[in-house]
Amino acid sequence: MRTTRTLALVLAFVLTASCAFASTLEDVTKRGYLKCGTHIENPGFSALDSSGNRIGFDVDFCRAVGAATNVDVKYTPLTSKERLPALQSGEIDLLSRTTTLTMSRDTNLGLDFTVVTLYDGQGLMVRKELGITKASELDGATICLQTGSTTELNVADYFRKHNMKFTPVVFDKQPDVRKAYDTGRCDVHTTDVSGLAAQRSLMEKPEEHIILPELISKEPLAPVVRHGDNQWGDIVRWTIWLTMAAEEKGITADNVDKMAKETKDPEVQRMLGVTGTLWQNLGLDKDAPVRIIKTVGNYGDIFERNLGVNTPLRLERGYNSQWNEGGLIYAPPFR
Structure with a gap:
């Protein structure tokens, strides 16, 4: 019953x-x-x-x-x-x-x-004037990124895997990440490569920034x-x-x-x-x-x-x- x-x-x-x-x-x-x-x-x-x-x-x-x-x-x-x-x-x-x-x-x-x-895949964008051409040269870098996404974990995983250190500078909104990077508060801007291209298009001098060749994650x-x-x-x-x-x-x-x-x-x-x-x-x-x-x-x-x-x-x-x-x-x- x-x-x-x-x-x-x-x-x-x-x-x-x-x-x-x-x-x-x-x-x-x-x-x-x-x-x-x-x-x-x-x-x-x-x-x-x-x-x-x-x-x-x-x-x-x-x-x-x-x-x-x-x-x-x-x-x-x-x-x-x-x-x-x-x-x-x-x-x-x-x-x-x-x-x-x-x-x-x-x-x-x-x-x-x-x-x-x-x-897509997560990438790393830097200013050309820094002379950085690959991700392995970013040990000790300050990185601007958006919280509440896979971005934070991917960066932490990548730097730990390659025995490098970094300092995160996090924001809730992507426009704030871009503005902080564009005004020099950090060395690196990271998100999906398509997102980096989008944010670069809004910067005062887009031609002064490069997206490094490495993808540090898969982002379907x-x-x-x-x-x-x-x-x-x-x-x-x-x-x-x-x-x-x-x-x-x-x-x-x-x-x-x-x-x-x-x-x-x-x-x-x-x-x-x-x-x-x-x-x-x-x-x-x-x-x-x-x-x-x-x-x-x-x-x-x-x-x-x-x-x-x-x-x-x-x-x-x-x-x-x-x-x-x-x-x-x-x-x-x-x-």
Whole structure:
């Protein structure tokens, strides 16, 4: 009798938990907008343009999910310390803020990382006038960094491994890190290489600073959702994968309508909702994929527009090239 009652209680708890965590799409649709957490200011990833509109690589993936669900997007600028608690508490529906996928974050915080959108690594930036050309010359350096991220641990690990000492100067906000470094309070500025490129672009004399060649960590960056809402996690994943597959298939914002009408490629037909019910199975309408691509373009468009060689960040594609071009960007089959 007691066993039966215990099983019933467990089942009731599981069903209650499932209901509690399975309503993000419903909440977003009812509310009429997606609450997306992102950077306060990180050029190329999330920043305000001259008209006051938020733009950037991370922002575009917020916009893509907004297009998938056919709602507006409202942004919540967050520091490194604030970002994960904001998602855990339900303050935001999605976190798209250069957040590194780690085992502890993915398994111990009630969160799920979705798809890696940028393969990055932590770097070290110094002034050219110091004459430093490699990380092994930084013994005794003063290093400016942001707290509440993997940055602190990576630096400590790297310097301990190489039997070197350093003095950390920590700040809660990335703009404060940049300002402290730019005014000479420390010898080194460290964060992800893409972040260093972004912060360098804001300095008074960007050409006077170099990013050393060594990467001291692996930093796979991915949008994050709350654990337990499988439908919402799948929507975010397949929205991102659609942009990646679209680049592989040559689909752009300019030609997506034509491709949807004229393509003979069975996979493209399924991707774009022309045949099958892949998108309806996620709880979306059949026009969702075309809407996504018309809003943000494909992955290559997103990268080049925000981070590429013709932007202030001047980043090469590198590992973020398509799988058939020597990179790691790879979307599963749409079938």
